[in-house]
Amino acid sequence: GESVGLHLPTLSVQEGDNSIINCAYSNSASDYFIWYKQESGKGPQFIIDIRSNMDKRQGQRVTVLLNKTVKHLSLQIAATQPGDSAVYFCAENIWDGNTGKLIFGQGTTLQVKP
Amino acid sequence: DVKVTQSSRYLVKRTGEKVFLECVQDMDHENMFWYRQDPGLGLRLIYFSYDVKMKEKGDIPEGYSVSREKKERFSLILESASTNQTSMYLCASSFSGRREAFFGQGTRLTVV
Numbered sequence: 001g002e003s004v005g006l007h008l009p010t011l012s013v014q015e016g017d018n019s020i021i022n023c024a025y026s027n028s029a030s031d032y033f034i035w036y037k038q039e040s041g042k043g044p045q046f047i048i049d050i051r052s053n054m055d056k057r058q059g060q061r062v063t064v065l066l067n068k069t070v071k072h073l074s075l076q077i078a079a080t081q082p083g084d085s086a087v088y089f090c091a092e093n094i095w096d097g098n099t100g101k102l103i104f105g106q107g108t109t110l111q112v113k114p
Numbered sequence: 115d116v117k118v119t120q121s122s123r124y125l126v127k128r129t130g131e132k133v134f135l136e137c138v139q140d141m142d143h144e145n146m147f148w149y150r151q152d153p154g155l156g157l158r159l160i161y162f163s164y165d166v167k168m169k170e171k172g173d174i175p176e177g178y179s180v181s182r183e184k185k186e187r188f189s190l191i192l193e194s195a196s197t198n199q200t201s202m203y204l205c206a207s208s209f210s211g212r213r214e215a216f217f218g219q220g221t222r223l224t225v226v
Contacts, residue, residue, distance in 0.1 A: 032213045043204055043217030093213040099145050099164040100213050104157035
């Protein structure tokens with residue numbers, strides 16, 4: 001089946017630095033991508049999304065970049081804070097006839113050092 | 115705020131037992147999903163439903179079934195639990211035509 005993968009299982013950054021989390025996807029027909037954040041003991045929470053007809057989208061302290069040529073997605077977090085420590089998943093939306101289903105990558109654990 | 119509620123945070127069941135995991139959402143979402151989450155494997159889709167009484171297999175449906183008798187409730191059933199079904203189970207829901215899915219807090223199931 002299709003798969004969405006993240007390049008690194010763990011990323012460690014200093015508080016205040018910028019973080020970049022990468023993701024490679026394999027389905028060129030995917031039309032929508034989401035980044036989720038999962039804190040310990042909780043379900044994944046939506047951070048930011050991007051449609052396939054865009055190459056950049058900005059939120060509060062976060063930016064998602066999409067490069068369809070190489071099927072690459074990245075999440076940039078500005079001025080990383082301790083509260084950003086979590087597992088981050090990228091997901092791609094694949095249409096299955098009647099509805100879209102999200103296919104997730106393996107996740108990257110972001111550790112923020114004080 | 116959207117609320118997706120899973121009936122249990124932790125469950126311990128014996129091999130061979132029939133197990134029911136319940137999920138309820140309060141936002142009138144058409145779509146509901148069940149994922150399992152394992153270390154190093156991310157979230158894998160087990161089953162999903164886009165309407166009442168409708169169900170579709172995900173990527174790993176073997177050993178599982180689902181039931182959606184009401185729009186707000188989506189149940190995952192392990193007909194005969196096995197130790198390899200020990201995992202974190204996550205339920206999610208979304209509006210039809212919208213891709214963003216909202217997740218419950220998860221049920222950590224241990225089969226002994």
